[in-house]
Amino acid sequence: MSIESVVFAILAGVALAGGIVTVFARDVTRMVIGLAAFLLSIAGFFVYWKASFLGVVQLFVYVGGVLVLFVFAIMLVHRSTEGSPYLETRHDIASITVAGGLFIMVVTALKDFVHDPVAGAMVTGTDEVAAVLLGPMLTHFEMVGVMLLAVLVAVVIIVGGEER
Amino acid sequence: MSGLVWGVVWGLAAGVLIAIAALIGVWWERKFSGAIQMRIGPQELGPAGLLQTLADTVKLVLKEDIIPGRADVTVFRIAPLIVFAPIAMSLVVVPYAAGFAPLDTSVGILFFMAVPAVSVIGVMLAGWSSRNTYASIGGVRAAAQMISYELPRTLSVLPFVLLAGSMRPLDIVAAWQWWWVPLLAIGFVVYLISSVAELNRGPFDLPEAESELVAGYFADYSGIRWAIFMMAEYGGLLAAAVFGAALFFGPFSLLPGAAGVVLFVILSAVLATVMMWAKWTFPRMRPDQLMGVAWKVLTPMALVQLVLVGAVVPWL
Numbered sequence: 061m062s063i064e065s066v067v068f069a070i071l072a073g074v075a076l077a078g079g080i081v082t083v084f085a086r087d088v089t090r091m092v093i094g095l096a097a098f099l100l101s102i103a104g105f106f107v108y109w110k111a112s113f114l115g116v117v118q119l120f121v122y123v124g125g126v127l128v129l130f131v132f133a134i135m136l137v138h139r140s141t142e143g144s145p146y147l148e149t150r151h152d153i154a155s156i157t158v159a160g161g162l163f164i165m166v167v168t169a170l171k172d173f174v175h176d177p178v179a180g181a182m183v184t185g186t187d188e189v190a191a192v193l194l195g196p197m198l199t200h201f202e203m204v205g206v207m208l209l210a211v212l213v214a215v216v217i218i219v220g221g222e223e224r
Numbered sequence: 225m226s227g228l229v230w231g232v233v234w235g236l237a238a239g240v241l242i243a244i245a246a247l248i249g250v251w252w253e254r255k256f257s258g259a260i261q262m263r264i265g266p267q268e269l270g271p272a273g274l275l276q277t278l279a280d281t282v283k284l285v286l287k288e289d290i291i292p293g294r295a296d297v298t299v300f301r302i303a304p305l306i307v308f309a310p311i312a313m314s315l316v317v318v319p320y321a322a323g324f325a326p327l328d329t330s331v332g333i334l335f336f337m338a339v340p341a342v343s344v345i346g347v348m349l350a351g352w353s354s355r356n357t358y359a360s361i362g363g364v365r366a367a368a369q370m371i372s373y374e375l376p377r378t379l380s381v382l383p384f385v386l387l388a389g390s391m392r393p394l395d396i397v398a399a400w401q402w403w404w405v406p407l408l409a410i411g412f413v414v415y416l417i418s419s420v421a422e423l424n425r426g427p428f429d430l431p432e433a434e435s436e437l438v439a440g441y442f443a444d445y446s447g448i449r450w451a452i453f454m455m456a457e458y459g460g461l462l463a464a465a466v467f468g469a470a471l472f473f474g475p476f477s478l479l480p481g482a483a484g485v486v487l488f489v490i491l492s493a494v495l496a497t498v499m500m501w502a503k504w505t506f507p508r509m510r511p512d513q514l515m516g517v518a519w520k521v522l523t524p525m526a527l528v529q530l531v532l533v534g535a536v537v538p539w540l
Contacts, residue, residue, distance in 0.1 A: 063228065067228075087296065089296050089299045089349060089352055089353060090299075092345070092349070093299065093349070096345055100342075112329060112330065112331050113330075113331050113334070116331045116334045116335050116338045116339075117334070117338070119338045119339060119341070119342065120334065120337070120338035120341060123341065123342050123345070124338060124341025124342055124344060124371075124374070125341070125371065127345060128341075128344050128345060128348065128367055128370075128371055129371070131345070131348050131352075131367070132348075132364065132367050132368070132371075136364065186330050186331055186391060187330075
């Protein structure tokens with residue numbers, strides 16, 4: 061068993077444990093720590109596969125941005141002295157259906173990469189990512205940017221559009 | 225395998241470096257603020273009070289580690305470490321000499337900006353797990369502030385990527401030219417101000433605000449865990465100073481060899497002193513002013529700097 065596989069096993073273990081804690085923890089601070097561990101180990105996976113750019117971006121956007129905003133929202137909505145916020149759901153069956161469907165979709169999409177190691181060997185270096193994003197994929201890249209801008213404007217209109 | 229060993233070695237080295245910087249930095253800040261406020265500062269222990277911080281360290285280590293009765297014990301215990309570890313990590317990508325950075329990575333600039341962002345979670349968890357109104361308000365303020373100031377701070381170093389054509393700090397240090405200093409003046413001001421804000425230091429210390437929030441998110445901490453928060457603050461100050469000195473002033477290009485490293489240390493000390501100077505000179509900002517400065521002043525300034533550099537690059 062090489063050192064690489066040990067690292068991989070640790071990362072996978074942390075990711076699984078983080079995911080389980082996120083779903084089953086009763087206390088919301090534990091959930092946040094579980095989610096943080098999960099997102100951090102995903103960043104670790106990117107670094108493990110030599111995609112350091114994606115790893116750092118994962119850290120920046122998800123751990124430093126999305127997770128913090130998430131915690132921020134919970135903290136502002138629920139008083140910290142209450143301990144655990146109201147996190148019950150009445151949509152168990154719908155959630156399971158959506159999660160299962162998403163899982164099948166991801167597995168079908170990634171099936172070819174697992175079986176074909178050549179297709180799995182994607183571009184990983186920062187230069188290659190930049191060359192692909194600003195070369196053949198430039199239109200898609202710009203479209204995503206325009207879409208995100210539209211989303212931001214929509215959020216501003218929905219949240220702050222009221223007349224004072 | 226060797227990569228893991230070196231990771232541990234450099235991690236420990238960063239921890240020791242921060243400890244030394246905190247020992248000297250606290251003494252220097254107390255002397256410096258004393259001079260600003262026309263008093264002497266520490267003077268009893270050692271020459272010019274140099275051993276005062278060492279004595280304080282012994283006191284902090286021996287002090288009882290108090291955990292509030294209603295606190296979430298596990299989270300309360302690990303929160304200081306979540307704040308400290310990313311800041312120690314960010315120190316390993318800084319170029320300390322021409323052609324030498326402990327972790328030489330092609331995404332160094334992004335790494336330096338992204339990894340300390342993780343410590344926001346530690347700050348929020350510290351405020352939250354204390355189950356204390358002051359601490360909670362401090363945690364929320366810190367999160368809002370640190371997210372807002374990350375944007376101008378990251379934008380302020382992007383011109384380097386344009387000028388050097390690389391995100392590797394060593395490439396930027398190698399490509400450094402003297403005319404970068406006047407060209408990047410706006411970016412440097414944005415970097416310095418947003419770094420101070422990112423560290424929650426005065427005049428941006430609303431999350432701590434000792435006169436209104438007692439000490440904000442670490443109000444309930446004492447002893448060694450409080451000391452870890454302090455070390456994180458001085459570690460962040462050190463990181464901002466050394467990174468700024470190496471990139472904005474190119475000491476290794478100005479002077480060759482060991483002289484460049486000496487110049488680098490002097491420049492870093494000057495930058496750290498300027499950041500302390502700001503703390504002891506300006507009054508604390510109001511929360512609405514704080515957000516206004518980040519979004520309406522610093523971010524547009526950083527964008528103007530980026531456009532300026534973008535206009536220069538094609539003519540090189």
